[in-house]
Amino acid sequence: xxxxxxxxxxxxxxxxxxxxxxxxxxxxxxxxxxxxxxxxxxxxxxxxxxxxxxxxxxxxxxxxxxxxxxxxxxxxxxxxxxxxxxxxxxxxxxxxxxxxxxxxxxxxxxxxxxxxxxxxxxxxxxxxxxxxxxxxxxxxxxxxxxxxxxxxxxxxxxxxxxxxxxxxxxxxxxxxxxxxxxxxxxxxxxxxxxxxxxxxxxxxxxxxxxxxxxxxxxxxxxxxxxxxxxxxxxxxxxxxxxxxxxxxxxxxxxxxxxxxxxxxxxxxxxxxxxxxxxxxxxxxxxxxxxxxxxxxxxxxxxxxxxxxxxxxxxxxxxxxxxxxxxxxxxxxxxxxxxxxxxxxxxxxxxxxxxxxxxxxxxxxxxxxxxxxxxxxxxxxxxxxxxxxxxxxxxxxxxxxxxxxxxxxxxxxxxxxxxxxxxxxxxxxxxxxxxxxxxxxxxxxxxxxxxxxxxxxxxxxxxxxxxxxxxxxxxxxxxxxxxxxxxxxxxxxxxxxxxxxxxxxxxxxxxxxxxxxxxxxxxxxxxxxxxxxxxxxxxxxxxxxxxxxxxxxxxxxxxxxxxxxxxxxxxxxxxxxxxxxxxxxxxxxxxxxxxxxxxxxxxxxxxxxxxxxxxxxxxxxxxxxxxxxxxxxxxxxxxxxxxxxxxxxxxxxxxxxxxxxxxxxxxxxxxxxxxxxxxxxxxxxxxxxxxxxxxxxxxxxxxxxxxxxxxxxxxxxxxxxxxxxxxxxxxxxxxxxxxxxxxxxxxxxxxxxxxxxxxxxxxxxxxxxxxxxxxxxxxxxxxxxxxxxxxxxxxxxxxxxxxxxxxxxxxxxxxxxxxxxxxxxxxxxxxxxxxxxxxxxxxxxxxxxxxxxxxxxxxxxxxxxxxxxxxxxxxxxxxxxxxxxxxxxxxxxx
Numbered sequence: 001x002x003x004x005x006x007x008x009x010x011x012x013x014x015x016x017x018x019x020x021x022x023x024x025x026x027x028x029x030x031x032x033x034x035x036x037x038x039x040x041x042x043x044x045x046x047x048x049x050x051x052x053x054x055x056x057x058x059x060x061x062x063x064x065x066x067x068x069x070x071x072x073x074x075x076x077x078x079x080x081x082x083x084x085x086x087x088x089x090x091x092x093x094x095x096x097x098x099x100x101x102x103x104x105x106x107x108x109x110x111x112x113x114x115x116x117x118x119x120x121x122x123x124x125x126x127x128x129x130x131x132x133x134x135x136x137x138x139x140x141x142x143x144x145x146x147x148x149x150x151x152x153x154x155x156x157x158x159x160x161x162x163x164x165x166x167x168x169x170x171x172x173x174x175x176x177x178x179x180x181x182x183x184x185x186x187x188x189x190x191x192x193x194x195x196x197x198x199x200x201x202x203x204x205x206x207x208x209x210x211x212x213x214x215x216x217x218x219x220x221x222x223x224x225x226x227x228x229x230x231x232x233x234x235x236x237x238x239x240x241x242x243x244x245x246x247x248x249x250x251x252x253x254x255x256x257x258x259x260x261x262x263x264x265x266x267x268x269x270x271x272x273x274x275x276x277x278x279x280x281x282x283x284x285x286x287x288x289x290x291x292x293x294x295x296x297x298x299x300x301x302x303x304x305x306x307x308x309x310x311x312x313x314x315x316x317x318x319x320x321x322x323x324x325x326x327x328x329x330x331x332x333x334x335x336x337x338x339x340x341x342x343x344x345x346x347x348x349x350x351x352x353x354x355x356x357x358x359x360x361x362x363x364x365x366x367x368x369x370x371x372x373x374x375x376x377x378x379x380x381x382x383x384x385x386x387x388x389x390x391x392x393x394x395x396x397x398x399x400x401x402x403x404x405x406x407x408x409x410x411x412x413x414x415x416x417x418x419x420x421x422x423x424x425x426x427x428x429x430x431x432x433x434x435x436x437x438x439x440x441x442x443x444x445x446x447x448x449x450x451x452x453x454x455x456x457x458x459x460x461x462x463x464x465x466x467x468x469x470x471x472x473x474x475x476x477x478x479x480x481x482x483x484x485x486x487x488x489x490x491x492x493x494x495x496x497x498x499x500x501x502x503x504x505x506x507x508x509x510x511x512x513x514x515x516x517x518x519x520x521x522x523x524x525x526x527x528x529x530x531x532x533x534x535x536x537x538x539x540x541x542x543x544x545x546x547x548x549x550x551x552x553x554x555x556x557x558x559x560x561x562x563x564x565x566x567x568x569x570x571x572x573x574x575x576x577x578x579x580x581x582x583x584x585x586x587x588x589x590x591x592x593x594x595x596x597x598x599x600x601x602x603x604x605x606x607x608x609x610x611x612x613x614x615x616x617x618x619x620x621x622x623x624x625x626x627x628x629x630x631x632x633x634x635x636x637x638x639x640x641x642x643x644x645x646x647x648x649x650x651x652x653x654x655x656x657x658x659x660x661x662x663x664x665x666x667x668x669x670x671x672x673x674x675x676x677x678x679x680x681x682x683x684x685x686x687x688x689x690x691x692x693x694x695x696x697x698x699x700x701x702x703x704x705x706x707x708x709x710x711x712x713x714x715x716x717x718x719x720x721x722x723x724x725x726x727x728x729x730x731x732x733x734x735x736x737x738x739x740x741x742x743x744x745x746x747x748x749x750x751x752x753x754x755x756x757x758x759x760x761x762x763x764x765x766x767x768x769x770x771x772x773x774x775x776x777x778x779x780x781x782x783x784x785x786x787x788x789x790x791x792x793x794x795x796x797x798x799x800x801x802x803x804x805x806x807x808x809x810x811x812x813x814x815x816x817x818x819x820x821x822x823x824x825x826x827x828x829x830x831x832x833x834x835x836x837x838x839x840x841x842x843x844x845x846x847x848x849x850x851x852x853x854x855x856x857x858x859x860x861x862x863x864x865x866x867x868x869x870x871x872x873x874x875x876x877x878x879x880x881x882x883x884x885x886x887x888x889x890x891x892x893x
Contacts, residue, residue: 016047017132024137031141031148032246034064038073044134050081052138059145065247066240066276068100069205075106084113098238098252098341099205099281105886108765115743152245179223179296183213186277186291201283210275210293217275217293219268221301226255226262227290232282233350236342237262240276256339261290265304267334298330305336312336345486345496348891352881353560355463360401363466367402374472375449376465376518378407379442381538382456387422389457392565394426394433396459402466406432408442409456412535439535443525450481450518453538457565458516459488464561468518471555479520479553480545482513483561484879493563496891497774498879502554505830506781507546508588508601509609511539512774516562519545530594532587540587547591558880581607605778606771613725622651622724622792623702627692628710629657632664634840635710639678645714648721652677654700656692659684690804690814693788697798704728705798707815709789711840712739719835723792726780726830733827734793734819736786737835738777744768747839748790749776750783750831751816752878753871755887757861759785759816762878764887773889780832784823784875788815789839793822801825812860820868 003022010019020043027036041056054077060070075090088110094100095107112118186208193200228235236254243249251269255262280286306313316332319325342350367373378397382390390409397407409423420435427433436442443451450472452465464483471481486496499512506512515538519527527544528536546554581603588609589601604610624642628635639653655672657665657680672678683695697705704727706720714720719737726735739748749763749772763772771778788804801821804814819829865872874880883892 011043011046016043017049017134019043020047020049020134021132021137024134024141027141028144031144032063034060034067034070037063038067038070041070041073041077044138045077047132047134049132049134050077052134053077054081055138055142062149062248063246066097066099066250066252068094068097071097072101072103075103079106079110084110088114098254099278102344102886102890105765105888112741112743112745112765115741115745117743118741156244156248179221179294179300182217182293182295184210184216184275184291184293185213186288187211189276195285198285198287199279200285201280204281204283206279206283208277208279210277217268217272217295219270219272221296221298222266222268223294223296223300223304224253224255224264224266225290225292226277226279227260227288228262228279228286229289230280230284230286232280232284232286233354234342234347235262235280235286237280238278239264239266240278241266241268241272242274242276243270243272245273254339254341264339265296265301265337267301267330267337298326298333301330301333301337305333309336344893345494345891347893348496348881349493351893353461355401360462363463363470364401367404367466367469370473373402373404374469375446376402376405376452376468377442377446377449377521378405378452378454379439380407380409380454380456382409382411382423384411384416384420384423386456387426389565390423390426392459393454393456394430396461396563397433398430399462400460400465401462402469404469405452405465406434407454408434408436408445410436410439410442412439412537439528443521443528446521448521450520451524452518453515453542455515455538459563459565460516461559461561461563463559464516467557467559467561471557472518475555477553478555479523479549480542481518481555481557483516483557483559484881485514485516485562485564486560487566488563489566495566496560496881498558498881498889498891499556499774500782500879501556501876502546502551503782503877504547504551505611506776506779508592508599508611509604509779509781510775511584513542513546514562514564515539515542517542523549532590539584543587543591547595578607585609606775608775608779611780613729615721615725616728619649619721619724620703620728621701622648622704622706622720623697623700623795624651624653624706624708625656625693625696625700626653626708626710627656627658627689627696628660628665629687630660630662630665631710632662632668635665636668638708638710638712639672641713641715642708643675643678645717646720647717648724651720652679652702654678654696655680656696657682658687658692686810688806688810689788690809691806694803694806697795697803700795703795705793705795707788707791707793709839709841712790713838713840715838716836719837720792722832722834726832727792727794731826731828732830733797733822733825734786734791734829735835736783736829736831737790737792737837738831738833739787739790739837739839740768742838742840746770746777747841748787749833750781750877751785751787751819753784753816753820753868753875754873754878754884756884757858758813758864758872760887761787762882762887762889776831778833780830780834781877782828783819783831783877784829784871785816785819786829786831788818789841790835790837791815797822797825797827808863809860810856812857813864817864817867820871823871 003026007019007022010022020040023040023043027040030036037056037060041053041060044053044056054074057070057074057077060067061074071090071094075087075094078087078090088107091103091106091110095103189207189209191201191203191206193202224239226237228237239253239255241251243251253264253266255264279288302313312332313336316329320329380393423435427435450468452468467483468481472478484496484498486493500506523545524541527541530544531540585601592599598614600612602610602612626638642653655678657669660666669680672680681696681699683692693707704724723735723737726732736750741747745768746763746766748761751759752762753759755762763777766772766777804818809817822829881891883890
């Protein structure tokens with residue numbers, strides 16, 4: 001039988017260390033193979049020999065310093081062992097690698113964990129002894145690896161000395177001026193096979209060696225050009241230069257797309273040992289159609305940089321003439337010429353928002369099957385003094401692959417004859433575009449379909465009108481439809497706004513749905529009748545439409561439908577914006593009053609609206625429930641903070657004791673007996689967070705109940721009032737607070753379903769004063785769930801949905817499940833930033849745990865996944881285009 005079969009059999013039996021002992025013999029035959037060391041480390045880690053696994057991962061990074069996979073595993077293992085500073089260093093090193101996964105959230109989390117104000121508590125985990133059947137084999141490997149590392153160090157010294165001698169010689173002046181073509185060729189190095197005369201990458205990290213029949217490049221400028229034929233949406237070749245053996249020091253350059261090929265101009269410094277080309281970052285087939293490398297002079301580098309940034313090159317030349325410093329100009333040119341690569345959003349665009357001709361044809365055939373394609377009438381509000389804005393919008397209309405539309409150009413002020421002629425000239429190319437002049441005339445012409453409100457300057461995505469029409473056809477009850485958007489500067493798309501589904505609180509605070517909205521014709525006419533003027537702006541018209549509708553009649557298309565130009569406002573425009581915000585605030589207040597709400601509006605953070613809900617004539621009594629098992633010091637701080645920092649007029653506290661045994665805890669319980677509004681309720685048995693809260697809430701005398709962890713500290717006196725004001729609203733279910741680590745970084749600001757295994761906190765580790773994604777950290781808004789660490793809810797609503805699930809979700813995800821039950825019962829859960837508390841939860845808790853706890857965690861996760869598959873997959877408050885892998889609101893990839 002083969003060694004591979006023996007290893008597979010041992011792993012299947014769970015004998016990981018025995019498998020590692022056998023696999024060590026494979027590593028001995030390929031000591032310089034990073035993937036071999038990584039596989040060995042995996043087995044050691046699974047077997048619990050974490051110290052040995054750490055050694056194997058570190059060795060993999062020494063064998064190949066460019067190996068992102070080995071460094072990622074090493075960083076996670078260090079974090080698992082509580083070696084947070086070392087883990088942070090590895091994650092930071094990983095972030096510098098060109099092919100590394102996004103680890104900025106990991107870095108931010110570790111920086112917060114190591115903040116002096118925070119006190120991370122190492123989670124308990126079982127460390128198996130490193131003794132085992134692998135020990136002898138691993139010791140042999142360590143001895144051989146030590147010898148190999150010593151030899152590598154010796155060779156590096158020799159090579160550096162040789163490079164220094166070569167550098168001290170006379171430069172080739174002809175090469176510096178004119179350059180020369182190098183006889184370079186690429187040869188498969190790793191993770192590549194050839195099938196049917198094309199290369200096939202077997203992993204996401206295929207590599208070519210760059211070899212030379214004669215002498216390779218010297219230090220100085222090098223130009224590289226590459227042609228690749230591939231069906232992949234993003235191709236980003238990377239050129240590596242080794243400066244120390246085993247890639248312990250290296251430089252890299254991303255090749256920029258240019259004229260159908262990829263190109264880079266690089267400044268090689270220091271010793272140059274080996275060159276490598278990583279052509280793609282995906283597994284699958286591709287062709288290399290062209291490859292050339294040229295040693296070039298400074299003049300050619302100057303020309304290449306001039307094409308990118310003439311101003312920077314001009315400044316560098318001035319400094320060169322003044323200082324006669326070649327290194328200074330080379331540094332500037334190198335910076336200009338370094339291509340930063342494709343950013344995350346651009347990758348998202350290429351993967352998910354780029355339509356091929358075949359995809360467009362499929363959608364057009366779909367439209368042809370519709371019995372009656374809906375007519376879309378665009379109302380384009382334009383300023384005759386800004387003709388370029390009108391031109392941009394009309395140009396984007398010409399790219400639409402949905403044809404059932406017409407457009408009216410509308411101005412809210414009289415248009416001079418000369419300007420009117422200019423507007424009509426813009427419409428000559430398409431008889432569907434009319435210069436109507438005023439809104440009423442345009443609205444009276446349409447008897448069916450939907451109106452689409454547009455501000456001139458907005459560019460419509462080619463799919464925009466089709467997306468509106470498709471949603472109208474598939475949701476015949478829809479009356480208002482909006483979509484996602486991004487910004488555009490020149491031709492560069494940036495700053496996407498991936499919006500949630502309809503959220504009236506968030507809309508009243510921030511106007512997040514924007515002005516590119518489709519409104520059914522009869523709804524728009526009714527809204528127009530209630531407007532303050534016959535020619536309202538789109539904000540008022542949309543507000544008067546939206547807030548009169550049931551939520552199911554407002555549809556959100558989770559696709560980028562429009563591109564908003566980036567604005568650069570001056571001081572006078574800022575003053576106008578302040579006046580406009582006040583006008584719009586008054587409009588929202590009037591609209592909400594017409595809808596039956598008594599809420600008042602004030603200016604909030606960042607010029608947004610703050611909704612001031614009326615205080616009740618008599619505040620309902622609140623019972624706060626705090627489960628605990630020992631931790632007397634923590635509990636004391638919690639209760640003292642609540643009693644001292646809560647201005648709410650009527651509340652009591654139930655401390656739920658779950659078999660505390662420490663003397664200090666029972667002594668503190670005796671102290672609490674002297675307080676009239678604090679009681680201790682004993683609930684014995686195995687730890688069951690859901691049961692502890694359920695028992696206490698059934699006994700609570702408050703009409704409102706609050707679930708509070710024993711590691712929460714109140715820091716603002718109005719926190720409970722703010723939460724109760726939301727909880728007493730008939731339509732609101734659970735209310736969550738803004739919870740901060742002691743350092744002030746965000747721990748909780750609402751829970752989004754679908755992140756990680758079940759759910760996550762997408763604003764985690766943000767700064768305290770960070771406005772959040774689309775200002776979510778400074779505005780109350782809907783969420784699918786909030787943490788039970790600080791949750792306030794009407795007691796009747798709590799009991800009506802059955803409280804927390806003590807039968808199936810004793811520890812994990814019970815708060816997520818409870819909140820979704822409230823949603824299923826017709827309530828909306830809400831996060832409010834105006835209730836701010838400290839949560840002393842260990843930042844590193846949950847990273848490591850016992851096998852028993854891991855098993856329970858996975859079982860409880862599966863229960864929630866099985867129970868609520870739709871909302872876990874498509875959280876209405878967390879856009880489907882956002883990542884499910886991290887808690888940072890970045891686009892999915």
